[in-house]
Amino acid sequence: MxxxxxxxxxxxxxxxxxxxxxxxxxxxxxxxxxxxxxxxxxxxxxxxxxxxxxxxxxxxxxxxxxxxxxxxxxxxxxxxxxxxxxxxxxxxxxxxxxxxxxxxxxxxxxxxxxxxxxxxxxxxxxxxxxxxxxxxxxxxxxxxxxxxxxxxxxxxxxxxxxxxxxNNIYTYILLAVMLIPITCYIIYRRNKKENLSKGINSEDGNLIKQRKYRSTKWIEIHEGYYWDNNHNTLRYNTTQVILRGNNIKIFRKFISNEDFFLSHTDISKLYEKVESVEAKDRAYHLIKSLKECIGILGINVVSIRGKGYKLVFNSVSSNYNNN
Structure with missing residues (x-):
């Protein structure tokens, strides 16, 4: 069960x-x-x-x-x-x-x-x-x-x-009977979270598993970049940015893909059940807002002509050109 x-x-x-x-x-x-x-x-x-x-x-x-x-x-x-x-x-x-x-x-x-x-x-x-x-x-x-x-x-x-x-020994026995299992469960859960955090941050080559949302506060999504899914906070070195509104959905979608790429349709479908003829327009405005928000951390959102957009972190941004 x-x-x-x-x-x-x-x-x-x-x-x-x-x-x-x-x-x-x-x-x-x-x-x-x-x-x-x-x-x-x-x-x-x-x-x-x-x-x-x-x-x-x-x-x-x-x-x-x-x-x-x-x-x-x-x-x-x-x-x-x-x-x-x-x-x-x-x-x-x-x-x-x-x-x-x-x-x-x-x-x-x-x-x-x-x-x-x-x-x-x-x-x-x-x-x-x-x-x-x-x-x-x-x-x-x-x-x-x-x-x-x-x-x-x-x-x-x-x-x-x-x-x-x-002044009654039975009180202590009963309290122990009540508290010991609860304490053991708390310790078990804490150890499980710690082990999970270590597993997420280990270099096992599986980037998708590393970016699954767990109860761990900080998840490394790229070298030096950490994401707190509980508080929608992105951190690089000592600088932090809190995402709000539509930016949260788009950013989560980006980092859930191994290559950090989203098509116009992917972005549009985050807010509409079916593909719209205005998908590109919709995607453009949403990406513009996200780009302005995370630019302070050295993250760029690069347009891939006719396809969609890709997150580019500062360590590899020199390999891409905005179109």
Missing amino acids: KWTKTKRIFAYTTYALITMIVICVNFNTNKMHITESAKNAFINAINKEKDLYISQINVQYHQKYSPNNIGGEEKKNWSDQAYFIAKDSVRNHLDSLFKYEMHKINKYTNTAIGYTYNGKRYNSRDEKFIRKATLVQEYKFRINYNKKSDITLQAYIYTPTYALLL
Whole structure:
């Protein structure tokens, strides 16, 4: 099957799209993993805070003397949190421990602690951070049935998008899978153009092949003369001429013939489907315009009586006479 340009573009686009979809799926999976892992990290931070900042505690609790049915363990946890709030009102200690645990999972993840107590809300970070962060866990501690005295502890995390992508080995693998074939194709095309350019400029005696229009910028059409078919530019030494309008068609036709010769009919048919009785007149005016344009480069357009015209370059112009 021949791979046309359209087919190649479609194949590479589909290939890149599938790769990007896989990257997005992997991105969401990684994000979910971090969020789920954050729950355990928060529990570990709470326990470590107790181990580090509560050295000794003596508790005597009898449920029968309690004014409510809330369990002793829950009341103890409430007391721990009330103690930490009294000692560290913005919960920097807990936030630092939580961040330490999270950095074991993803070093780019930032954390924050929020809590409510006595009907008021507090955060370890500013509101701007809280708005963009994700709430991953929330615990409520009670000592009685008065909701105002409840302590609600919240854990927030924020991982930048670039970190979710760059801190995942699969992202690099997928990008490599996408970019390596494209890079190989680009290198292949470049080498092909370079080899083609060398082949065109080699002295193999086949002048017609040398003058075929390729994607190479400069093609040597005669010794010292170079033609850029993409930009319709003719160069000799440091002088360049840009051809326009009818001159482009005629000049291309001239250099496509091995002997640089065009008959009156050849020139006329460039612009008319059938030969006209005014072919010579038409050819004369068209050639005159081209001659004026390329004369600065030492190229002459010589009239061959009764036949047509021939391009004569400066290196061989002495062999021809204008008629």
